Structure formats: structure tokens, C-alpha cells
Amino acid sequence: MIDNIHWYGHDSFRIDGSCTVYIDPWKLPPGAPPADVVLVTHAHYDHFSAADIAAVATPQTIVVGPASVTGELRGRRAVTISAGQTLTAGTATVTAVPAYNLDKFRSRGEPYHPREAGGLGYILEMDGRRIYHAGDTDAVPEMREVRCDIALLPVGGTYTMTAAEAADACVLIAAATVIPMHFGDIVGTGADAERLRSLCATPVVILTPEGR
Numbered sequence: 430m431i432d433n434i435h436w437y438g439h440d441s442f443r444i445d446g447s448c449t450v451y452i453d454p455w456k457l458p459p460g461a462p463p464a465d466v467v468l469v470t471h472a473h474y475d476h477f478s479a480a481d482i483a484a485v486a487t488p489q490t491i492v493v494g495p496a497s498v499t500g501e502l503r504g505r506r507a508v509t510i511s512a513g514q515t516l517t518a519g520t521a522t523v524t525a526v527p528a529y530n531l532d533k534f535r536s537r538g539e540p541y542h543p544r545e546a547g548g549l550g551y552i553l554e555m556d557g558r559r560i561y562h563a564g565d566t567d568a569v570p571e572m573r574e575v576r577c578d579i580a581l582l583p584v585g586g587t588y589t590m591t592a593a594e595a596a597d598a599c600v601l602i603a604a605a606t607v608i609p610m611h612f613g614d615i616v617g618t619g620a621d622a623e624r625l626r627s628l629c630a631t632p633v634v635i636l637t638p639e640g641r
Contacts, residue, residue, distance in 0.1 A: 431579065431606065431608065431634055431636075433445035433446055434560070434579070434608070434636070435639050436608070436610065436636040436637075436638055436639065437454070437455070437456060437457055437458070437461075437638055437639055437640060437641070438455075438456060438613055438614050438638035438641055439453070439455055439456070439475060439610065439611060439613070439614045439615065440452070440453040440455070440470070440475070440476060440562070440564070440565070440581075440583065440610050440611050441453050441454050441455045441456065441457070441481075442562065442581065442610075443461070443462070443464075444553065444555070444560060445462075446520070446555045446556040446558075447519075447520040447555060447556050448465035448466060448518075448519035448520045448521055448555065449462055449463065449464055449465045449466070450464070450465065450466045450467075450468065450519075450521055450553060450555065451464045451466070451467045451468070451482075451485060452467075452468045452469075452470070452551065452553075452562045452581075453468070453469060453470055453475075453476040453477075453562075453564075454467060454478060454481040454482060454484075454485060455475050455476065455478045455481055456478075456481070456614075456641075457481045457484055457485065457640070458639065458640025458641070459640075461484065461485050461640075462485070463485055463486070463487050463490070464482075464485040464486055464487070464490045465489070465490060465491070465518075465519040465520075466490070466491050466492075466493065466518045466519050466521055466523075467482055467485070467486065467490060467491070467492045467493070468493050468494065468523065468551050468553070468562070469482075469492065469493070469494035469495075469498045470494070470495075470528060470548060470549050470550060470551070470562070470564035470565065471494075471495060471497065471498070471528070471542065471546065471547070471548035471549065471564060471565060472495070472497040472498050472501070473565070475614075475615060476564075476565070477494070477498050477501070479501070479502070482502075482505070486505065488506075489506070490505070490506060491506045491507075491508060491518045491519065492505050492506065492507045492508070493507075493508045493510055493516070493518055493523055493551075494507070494508075494509070494510065494549075495509065495510065495511065495525075495547040495548065495549055496509050496511075496547065497546070497547060510523070510525045510549070511525060511547065511549075512525050512526060512527040512547070512549060512571075513525065520555060520556075521553055521554065521555040522553075522554040522555070523551055523552070523553055523554075524551065524552040524554075525549045525550070525551060526549065526550040526551065526552060526561070526563075526564075526571060526572075526574075526575060527544065527548075527549070527550070527566075527569060527571045528542065528548040528549050528550040528563060528564030528565055528566035528569070529542050529543060529544035529546070529548055529566055529567070529569060530542045530543070530565075530566070530567050530588075530589075531567040531568075531569065532567065533567065533587065533588055533589065541565070541587075541588045542565050542566065542588070542589075548564055548565060548566070549564055550562055550563040550564040550566060551564070552575065552577060558578050558579070559576065559577040559578050559579075560577060560578065560579045560580075560581065561575050561577040561579070561580045561581065561602065561604065562581045563580065563581060563582050563583060563598070564583075565583060565588055565589050565611070566583065566589060566590065567589065567590050567594060568590055568594050568595070568597045568598035568601060570601075572598055572601040572602050573601045573602075575601070575602045575603065575604075576602075576603045576604075577602065577603070577604050577605075578604065578605050578606065579604065579605065579606045579607075579608060580598075580599070580602050580604035580606070580607045580608070580631075581607075581608050581610050582595045582598060582599070582607055582608070582609060582610065582625070583595065583609075583610055583611030583612075583617075584609040584610070584611060584612050584617060584621040584622055584624070584625050585611045585612040585615075585616040585617020585621055586616065586617060586621070587616045587617075588611075588616060589611050591621070592609070592621045592622070592624035592625040592628065593624070593628060595607075595609065595625050595629070596625055596628035596629045599629045599630065599631045600630075604631055605631070605632070606631065606632050606633075606634055607625070607629060607631050607632070607633045607634070608633070608634050608635070608636055609621070609622040609625050609626075609633065609635060613638065619635070622635045623635070
């Protein structure tokens with residue numbers, strides 16, 4: 430089920446298949462394979478890294494993201510997407526899902542990821558599989574509409590769901606397998622991933638970051 434899913438740490442993944450899809454590429458190791466498609470969830474530096482995109486992009490690479498991301502790209506095949514929209518990129522179908530905070534604040538009343546900022550998660554459909562990358566988010570009501578084979582969920586807390594909140598999200602999401610992310614760099618530790626596994630009724634697979 431998790432074959433061809435490569436985790437580079439934090440929220441950075443590569444999905445191999447009929448096309449090569451990166452999600453939030455950041456701190457990629459040298460020699461990472463070229464991308465057919467790059468999905469960026471939002472404009473924070475640890476998710477939208479122009480240098481990492483450049484390292485794997487070719488003239489044919491399609492970069493998909495919210496307007497806050499695509500507006501900063503120059504000389505790229507950039508496609509803007511908003512929550513609720515679906516598009517085709519390469520051999521993949523991509524549906525954007527809202528990603529935002531409910532109770533994670535940088536100051537009173539100011540979320541790290543406000544809904545109006547347009548941050549996204551993605552449902553990636555390719556080669557008969559549906560993979561949901563939640564982005565930087567809490568367990569938001571829109572997750573009830575998500576159906577997937579594999580859910581990639583943040584567990585580090587502070588800026589996103591905690592492990593316990595990710596377990597609550599698993600109740601909302603219909604997924605066969607969960608892979609924790611957003612730990613081990615900036616915030617969160619392997620203990621958070623293990624806590625999700627102990628709390629979640631859905632099978633949890635903890636990946637080891639590649640290239641680190």
C-alpha cells in the first residue's frame with residue numbers, strides 16, 4: 430500500500446508512479462529524481478522552497494499551488510488551485526482540500542494558518558490509488574468528505590494537529606492507512622508519531638526520512 434511513497438522529512442514527499450509527484454519539497458537530498466508534478470500546500474518557507482523546486486523541475490514540470498505560491502513563481506508552468514477544485518496534472522488528478530488552524534495561534538486571535546490564507550491539502554489520485562496530504566492543518570470539518578487509501582497527517586503540534594488530534598482526524602477521514610508527518614524537524618519528535626500509532630484505530634505506518 431505504501432510502495433513508492435518516499436518521505437524526505439517534515440511534510441516533504443515524493444510519490445512515484447506513472448508520473449513523479451513531489452509534495453512540499455524541502456531539504457531534498459542531492460540527486461532527487463526529476464518531477465513531473467509539484468504540489469505546494471502553502472507559502473511558508475518549509476513548504477514552498479523555490480530552491481528545492483528548481484532542483485527537481487524540468488521545463489515540463491507542472492507546479493500546482495494556491496495563489497500565494499503560484500504568484501511567486503517565474504518561468505515555471507504554474508497552475509493555481511483553490512479548495513474544492515480538481516485538476517489534471519500529468520497522469521494525476523488533484524483535488525484541493527482546505528487546510529487551516531482551529532486553535533493554533535501565534536498571538537491572540539491570529540492563527541498560524543488562518544482559513545482565509547487559502548492553505549491547502551491535496552487528494553492525489555494516480556494509478557488507482559488516492560493519497561491525501563493534509564498540509565498544515567487541524568482536524569477540520571471538511572475532512573469528513575475525504576476518502577483515501579493513504580492519509581499523510583501532521584502530528585507535531587504547535588502549528589498543526591497534535592498526535593491526539595490527528596487520531597481524532599482519523600475518525601473523520603475514511604483511510605486504509607495513515608502515515609504521520611510534520612515531526613522531527615522544527616517541531617515534533619518520533620514520539621508523536623508513535624503516540625498516533627497507539628491512539629489510532631487505523632493502521633499507522635511510520636516512515637524513515639530518506640537522504641538524512
